[in-house]
Amino acid sequence: MKRIGILTSGGDAPGMNAAIRAVVRTAVYHGYEVMGIERGYCGILEDWMTPMNSRSVSEILQKGGTILKTARCDAFNSKEGIQKAVEVIQKREIDAIVVIGGDGSFRGAEDLHKAGIPTIAIPGTIDNDLGYTDLTIGFDTAITTVMESVSKLRDTSSSHERMFVVEVMGRNCGDIALFAGVISGAEEVIVPEIPFSLPEIAHRVKRGMSGGKSHYIILVAEGATDPYIFTKELEELTQIHTRLAVIGHLQRGGSPTATDRLLATQMGARAVDELCKGRSGVAIGLQGHTLTAKSISEALAVRDTLNMELYRLAEILAR
Ligand code: ADP
Numbered sequence: 001m002k003r004i005g006i007l008t009s010g011g012d013a014p015g016m017n018a019a020i021r022a023v024v025r026t027a028v029y030h031g032y033e034v035m036g037i038e039r040g041y042c043g044i045l046e047d048w049m050t051p052m053n054s055r056s057v058s059e060i061l062q063k064g065g066t067i068l069k070t071a072r073c074d075a076f077n078s079k080e081g082i083q084k085a086v087e088v089i090q091k092r093e094i095d096a097i098v099v100i101g102g103d104g105s106f107r108g109a110e111d112l113h114k115a116g117i118p119t120i121a122i123p124g125t126i127d128n129d130l131g132y133t134d135l136t137i138g139f140d141t142a143i144t145t146v147m148e149s150v151s152k153l154r155d156t157s158s159s160h161e162r163m164f165v166v167e168v169m170g171r172n173c174g175d176i177a178l179f180a181g182v183i184s185g186a187e188e189v190i191v192p193e194i195p196f197s198l199p200e201i202a203h204r205v206k207r208g209m210s211g212g213k214s215h216y217i218i219l220v221a222e223g224a225t226d227p228y229i230f231t232k233e234l235e236e237l238t239q240i241h242t243r244l245a246v247i248g249h250l251q252r253g254g255s256p257t258a259t260d261r262l263l264a265t266q267m268g269a270r271a272v273d274e275l276c277k278g279r280s281g282v283a284i285g286l287q288g289h290t291l292t293a294k295s296i297s298e299a300l301a302v303r304d305t306l307n308m309e310l311y312r313l314a315e316i317l318a319r
Pocket of ligand 1: 009010011040041071072073074077078101102103104105106107109111125
């Protein structure tokens, strides 16, 4: 093996740059050349590639987003697309690919592996929706951003004795809402994994407000319900002024937290170590405090479940 290609794919996440930096510098340390592939899998099909060295990744550890750009690439997701990708990779004399992205990107990586290209996948998504790993790169920064936003909304919520519904990202996964809810002291956490009853929430709101709570913060995961309808109906049921705050893409950006930088750095280095060992089709993950390297197919087969212990704790602490 002489040359490694690296790409970021799907939704961007803070810490992707830290992972790119670790992959490039670890590869250079082991004597490999690195090719930076731009805009995800589209960059393979379109041959958007530039050689990278240690200096190419200077000053990016602290930056959000991804210097390699990212994209969703439907053309890759077909038999012809994979075949074309393999041809370009071979023409460019790239011996292995490191992919940083979410579950869709992992499926692409698995396809490349099956087509005979040595491939390693690193989990980069703010959603934390990959069940095989305790953490994905970007999640800690996203929940920190939500925590800071909620802390500001809480000031207004208390001062005006108003309720705030805060919509957060996560697609079909409630982790951002749950973890951010716990660290922000939210009164309610609405996640796609658990059905909710609006009248019951309204009852708790009224009980909380009449019991001395001056604020009420409800975190709603985007996959759980329509936040506009939810807010309107809750206001009607409670007769308490309710405002909706949509944090949106603010939670996708920003400088990565210490946890995300460390995770991305260790995962990036481990990806190259796995290639050095001759492995392919491998997903880097974290279990407890230990990095793991299991097959991508095994990783994708692990169902992502909500941390019910934390969910119950959120309920207890919100009283
Ligand atoms: P994420 O990686 O963040 O989950 P997407 O689901 O949009 O983001 O996937 C990113 C890219 O990965 C897609 O645009 C496509 O190129 C590739 N991809 C997604 N699903 C598959 C699949 N089933 N097989 C092959 N490639 C896929």
